[in-house]
Amino acid sequence: MAKIIGLTGGIATGKSTVSKMFEKEGVPVIDTDLIAKDQLQKGKPAYREILALCGEDILTPDGEINRNKLAKKIFSDKTTRQKVNDIVHPKVKDIVKTEIKHLEELEKPLVLLVVPLLFETDFHKLVDITVLVYARKKDQIERLVARENIDEEYARQKIKAQLPLSKKRELADYTIDNSKNIMETHKSFLRVFKKIQRSVE
Ligand SMILES: Nc1ncnc2c1ncn2[C@@H]1O[C@H](COP(=O)(O)OP(=O)(O)OP(=O)(O)O)[C@@H](O)[C@H]1O
Ligand SMILES: [Mg+2]
Numbered sequence: 001m002a003k004i005i006g007l008t009g010g011i012a013t014g015k016s017t018v019s020k021m022f023e024k025e026g027v028p029v030i031d032t033d034l035i036a037k038d039q040l041q042k043g044k045p046a047y048r049e050i051l052a053l054c055g056e057d058i059l060t061p062d063g064e065i066n067r068n069k070l071a072k073k074i075f076s077d078k079t080t081r082q083k084v085n086d087i088v089h090p091k092v093k094d095i096v097k098t099e100i101k102h103l104e105e106l107e108k109p110l111v112l113l114v115v116p117l118l119f120e121t122d123f124h125k126l127v128d129i130t131v132l133v134y135a136r137k138k139d140q141i142e143r144l145v146a147r148e149n150i151d152e153e154y155a156r157q158k159i160k161a162q163l164p165l166s167k168k169r170e171l172a173d174y175t176i177d178n179s180k181n182i183m184e185t186h187k188s189f190l191r192v193f194k195k196i197q198r199s200v201e
Contacts, residue, residue, distance in 0.1 A: 002111045006127030008118035012144040013135040014178035021189045022112045031114045040065045049087045132172035
């Protein structure tokens with residue numbers, strides 16, 4: 001049985017960056033963000049349920065869910081955020097379970113599951129080992145503002161919607177520092193990866 005590593009972090013702290021490092025080491029990656037994105041496509045059950053909840057003003061002209069508009073809605077309204085999560089999470093979890101089963105057949109020792117809200121949801125029950133990638137709040141805000149072209153206030157609002165990173169650091173088995181440049185992050189990653197490899201040998 002493969003050991004499942006749950007990789008989490010704050011928004012824009014470097015989960016995708018670090019997941020690529022695991023992938024390079026031959027660890028298969030399941031990214032719940034990609035699965036969730038797919039669930040929002042026109043015609044999927046989650047699409048219909050979210051539309052019924054949020055109304056048509058979250059749609060693009062061609063009828064797809066505009067993720068930025070949906071994000072604006074859910075980050076300013078906790079109840080809607082909870083409802084959208086309740087629609088999307090169980091569906092993502094079912095798909096993750098199926099993907100894990102498929103990967104088990106490859107007989108790999110490790111599988112990486114990227115879950116932004118690992119500690120906020122019960123996704124942690126699916127994993128054996130937890131890894132947190134963190135960055136300073138200042139960097140997190142800078143990277144979020146640069147990548148999404150949003151203002152600082154909205155970036156802070158998005159960060160606030162998650163459990164504080166300090167809390168996640170207490171909960172994680174391993175932590176990877178992504179506050180500096182990518183080379184330093186890679187070193188931090190390798191230290192953690194070696195420890196994990198030793199722990200499953
Ligand atoms: N060490 C670093 N130095 C500078 N920029 C970085 C560093 N690590 C990541 N970034 C940049 O910060 C942004 C966020 O990184 P990444 O996408 O890996 O984070 P994430 O946690 O996956 O984000 P999300 O929560 O949106 O999925 C990206 O634009 C990335 O290129
Ligand atoms: Mg990401």
